[in-house]
Amino acid sequence: MDDKQQLKRRDFMSIATWAIGILIGAGMGLPAIAYIIGPALREDEAFGWIRLGSISKVELGIPTLFKAKIERQTGWIVNEEEITVYVLTENGRDFIAMSNICTHLGCRVRWIKDQDQFFCPCHNGVFNKAGGVVAGPVPRPLDRFEVKVEDDQLFILGG
Ligand code: FES
Structure with a gap:
């Protein structure tokens, strides 16, 4: 394995780690944000x-x-x-x-x-x-x- 291939592999691992981190963060963060700001965005309810x-x-x-x-x-x-x-x-x-x-x-x-x-x-x-x-x-x-x-x-x- 030459240096060029090792560099590509390292880049790939770095990008994959970031991507997984972003997916996990979005999966946990978006529902939390929706829960927190949801009531403020809701109009009066019908009864x-x-x-x-x-x-x-x-x-x-x-x-x-x-x-x-x-x-x-x-x-x-x-x-x-x-x-x-x-x-x-x-x-x-x-x-x-x-x-x-x-x-x-x-x-x-x-x-x-x-x-x-x-x-x-x-x-x-x-x-x-x-x-x-x-x-x-x-x-x-x-x-x-x-x-x-x-x-x-x-x-x-x-x-
Ligand atoms: S509020 Fe004016 S007549 Fe009733």
Whole structure:
């Protein structure tokens, strides 16, 4: 074996050692980096179906208030939020779920039983019991959630 061949062999061994080192480093390092920075890159998560409670709580023809807790993760920060939803049924079988957030500037509406309508105290917005616009500066009806009933439990689709 001459000097030239020995030099090539030494170069090959050196390159192979580096290549193996890089492969091992990438194999261990990339998942670790993805684990560390992954939450920061993630957008808010969709919530899926959120259980509100029993359908027996809903009075016929009267919007009934339900509250549920959800966890919203943004990056590494997890916040617990309470969402408030009015549920209405006229027949005990078909339900609509409405947000209690006014569609004008986001104040919370409340049900005024005597007047049979929702009222927003911020700018006197008024909605009927199905969430339709009645008066005030509100641009559109109350937002609705998709609803399902399973085993007499109400669920809304959050997002
Ligand atoms: S925020 Fe409700 S009427 Fe303005």
